[in-house]
Amino acid sequence: MDGLVLEYRDPLFGIIIFFTLLFVISFLTYSFGLYKEKKSRAEYRKLLKRFELGNLKEDDYVHLYTTYNLPFDSIILLASTFLHKGDYNKAIGVYLALLEHVTERVKKEELLELLGKTYFKGGFLQRSKEIFLKILKFSPRNKEALNHLLLIYEKLKDFDKAQEVLESLDELEFDVTRESVYIKTLKLLNDPVVSFDKKSTQLMHMFKTNEIIERIVVQYLLQFNKSMFWENIELFDLSKSLDLLWYLNFDDIDFDAVAKIEILQELYTAKGYINSVSNSAVFELDMIILSKNAKSNFRTDLNFQFMCTKCKSIHPIYESRCPHCHKILTFKIEPELTRRVIEKNQSLQ
Numbered sequence: 001m002d003g004l005v006l007e008y009r010d011p012l013f014g015i016i017i018f019f020t021l022l023f024v025i026s027f028l029t030y031s032f033g034l035y036k037e038k039k040s041r042a043e044y045r046k047l048l049k050r051f052e053l054g055n056l057k058e059d060d061y062v063h064l065y066t067t068y069n070l071p072f073d074s075i076i077l078l079a080s081t082f083l084h085k086g087d088y089n090k091a092i093g094v095y096l097a098l099l100e101h102v103t104e105r106v107k108k109e110e111l112l113e114l115l116g117k118t119y120f121k122g123g124f125l126q127r128s129k130e131i132f133l134k135i136l137k138f139s140p141r142n143k144e145a146l147n148h149l150l151l152i153y154e155k156l157k158d159f160d161k162a163q164e165v166l167e168s169l170d171e172l173e174f175d176v177t178r179e180s181v182y183i184k185t186l187k188l189l190n191d192p193v194v195s196f197d198k199k200s201t202q203l204m205h206m207f208k209t210n211e212i213i214e215r216i217v218v219q220y221l222l223q224f225n226k227s228m229f230w231e232n233i234e235l236f237d238l239s240k241s242l243d244l245l246w247y248l249n250f251d252d253i254d255f256d257a258v259a260k261i262e263i264l265q266e267l268y269t270a271k272g273y274i275n276s277v278s279n280s281a282v283f284e285l286d287m288i289i290l291s292k293n294a295k296s297n298f299r300t301d302l303n304f305q306f307m308c309t310k311c312k313s314i315h316p317i318y319e320s321r322c323p324h325c326h327k328i329l330t331f332k333i334e335p336e337l338t339r340r341v342i343e344k345n346q347s348l349q
């Protein structure tokens with residue numbers, strides 16, 4: 001007993017106890033740290049594996065953001081892989097899940113913008129509209145939101161609302177001259193009360209001060225008021241409507257008007273409706289006219305595609321607003337030759 005008390009009082013003993021305790025505590029902390037790290041590494045690997053397989057769930061993105069502190073921009077980049085694959089629902093799921101955890105206003109606005117754009121791309125126009133209207137409530141100068149609302153209202157044929165958006169953009173000093181003319185034209189075209197005749201007259205009137213709508217006017221006249229088209233033929237730059245003229249029915253063509261216009265003589269000679277020229281300044285038409293005279297089983301035919309002069313994307317059908325870059329009236333006609341095989345029992349005209 002005495003000895004123990006003595007030993008206890010021994011200062012050396014106290015130091016030994018202190019260091020032992022220190023060692024035990026450090027060891028335990030170290031081991032626990034190791035265990036924790038191993039566990040989180042395993043979890044992370046599991047997560048990574050799911051990511052490799054493209055199986056990350058919406059919650060995983062929230063997890064990556066909240067638990068692993070992956071930067072916000074990286075998460076957004078990861079989620080954009082869904083967009084590239086066209087899996088809009090999945091991307092929407094991620095944005096919605098993240099929205100519940102993001103508190104900063106700037107990030108919230110960015111997420112809402114992405115959500116609105118994805119709804120738009122996925123064709124959920126109403127939802128997209130609601131999101132962009134929500135953004136404008138707290139950020140009325142958000143150009144992305146205004147531009148998308150314009151596209152949405154145009155698609156929904158709500159042209160009055162589209163004009164309101166243009167007014168807002170105008171107040172923010174964006175140049176909306178072309179868009180305004182375009183929306184005004186669409187509004188007239190879609191007006192259910194105005195008669196075809198009145199529409200034609202008004203369209204011609206608008207065209208005389210705004211050449212940019214030429215293609216829309218020509219298309220309308222060729223469909224609903226052919227006589228007005230032929231009467232005014234000299235006002236149009238026909239190279240912008242070659243495809244429409246090429247596919248026109250024989251009976252709808254005013255050949256007296258055609259006789260006065262070189263490009264139309266070339267076009268309809270190539271088509272085989274008339275035989276008034278032997279060559280053309282347009283390469284494709286020239287080739288077709290030449291091939292008509294050659295005795296072969298092949299005929300060249302004409303096909304059209306359209307290139308957006310702004311984003312250079314190619315499209316098989318004409319659209320007044322480029323579906324790729326959303327600019328208006330930027331499509332340029334690109335005629336292309338195709339080879340047509342003539343059946344043996346079909347006569348060569």
Ligand SMILES: [Zn+2]
Nearest residue numbers: 308311322325
């Ligand atoms: Zn484009």
